[in-house]
Amino acid sequence: MSLRLEGLTRRFGARVAVDQLTVEIKRGEIFGFLGPNGAGKSTTFQLLTGLLAPDAGTLYLDGQAVSALDARFRARLGVVFQHPSLDGKLTGRENLELGAALYGLPRTVARPRIQEGLALFELTDRAHEPVERYSGGMRRRLELARVLLHRPEILIMDEPSAGLDQASLRRFWQQLITLRTEREMTVLCTTHQPEEAAYCDRLAVLDGGRLIACGTPEELRKRVGGDVITIEAERPEEIAATLRAELHLDPQLVTDSDPPRLLIEAPRAHELIPRLVERFPSGRLLSVGMRPPSLGDVFVKLTGRGLGQEAA
């Protein structure tokens, strides 16, 4: 099932949270919306799931205009929220039963699917425990089991990595990729994590509610010219000024980490590093590193800010 968002716009007073967003998502694709807080990702998620009404724009499903409020459309969606939307007082199984009933699954259909979901996500042993005793990773898996009960054709996830450690995140995405292939599901997700965005087939990069780039992770990474040198220093502004004046480089100061980092794109980064170390020999640099560009670097290249910084 393909999905097209055309000119989707949502304002909150004078602020435009999503501005004329147009993207096309192909059937079976994992499509991500990447951007920092305030970029318009969660508003897009709410517009797609019918939690918010758009001020303008149309949603097309297989070429047909649809309303996100239409129950038939919502029946084809599976929605994963940023924080698991489970009832902690109910057991895992009861949460699944509740989810199945909300999507109108008859008990005879729901029962085997619940068993199957619990087994698939390795929760059978804990199915009779209240969810408030589950770990973050288990809750995320239970939520995924719940939203898959009605066999959605499109899975929409808002920051699914929230609260997950790296191991749980990897496991979650591995299961998701397998399911996408088996069930030919289209997957949409919002994220501000470059590591998570890397699991997507294609990405829409959002900033200030606008689409600023769209492509595969590889295509986006190619926008960065060469490798990336990262420099941590106590006075990064001074280092940046020296680099610009003396070495004719264009470092970007990224303040979404502590200490702030300088990022330098360089086609032959390995040759540049010795020169940098020689230029600042008296301990003014805390660390110097080199790596292939990440999707976070792509965002810095496009906006001059890191993904950890609020949208302008």
Added chain:
Amino acid sequence: MSSAAIRVLVRRDLLRFFRQRSRVVGALGQPLIFWLVIGGGLAGSFRIPGAADVGYVQYFYPGVIALVVLFTSIFTTMSVIEDRQGGFLQAVLVAPTSRPAIVLGKTLGGVAIALVQALIFLALAPLAGFSLGAVDWPITIAALLLTSVALSSLGFALAWWLNSTQGYHVVMSVLLIPMWVLSGAMFPPQGAHGVIAALMRCNPIAYSVAALRRGLYGPAYPAISAQVGFSHSSTALELTILAAFALGALALAARLCAKRT
């Protein structure tokens, strides 16, 4: 409208309620303490002219049952705010379940819990001097049912409209508790100041207390109705006003829930 969705939302509220012992104890304990302390405290000084046999513990009892329904309905539907903050409500809203089904599911959840609690409390009726054999059960159950539908719907509407449980408590303190105090639960309309008596006549919860009193006294009610209840009232009038209150509150809840942010 999905009956399965309504059923599952009702079941959820019941499961949640009975798994939280503090809620069960609080919901029953608070009105019980009210009844025993206020009823016992005023027992010696409260006299109803023309109804000397009616002690305050007995007079206060129907009002305390209304309080059980009020507290339970209100606190059950307050979970709408917690569900919104915890994310559960959003999961319900994105499902293909209709908004009226969500309103009914949550409201009937509150109704079910309120009825269970009120019926448990009704078992104490003999201690208040009411004979369970003399109780007019159809009137009593109808009054409880309509009151709990009305208050659960009102609670849902308030919770849908408000963003915080603190705000909900404030509304409850300035609106619902005064409504209960002015319901005839604590003192009869006869003898009250003219303004207060007029407010009591406009208060739908007063008709709930009146109908409960009528049901609890059963055949003995007509003899004392003029002293403890509204003069010129009737079962039909009380239940009709309660039904209108319930339908109005339900319509308000459905209307608010239908709106998207």
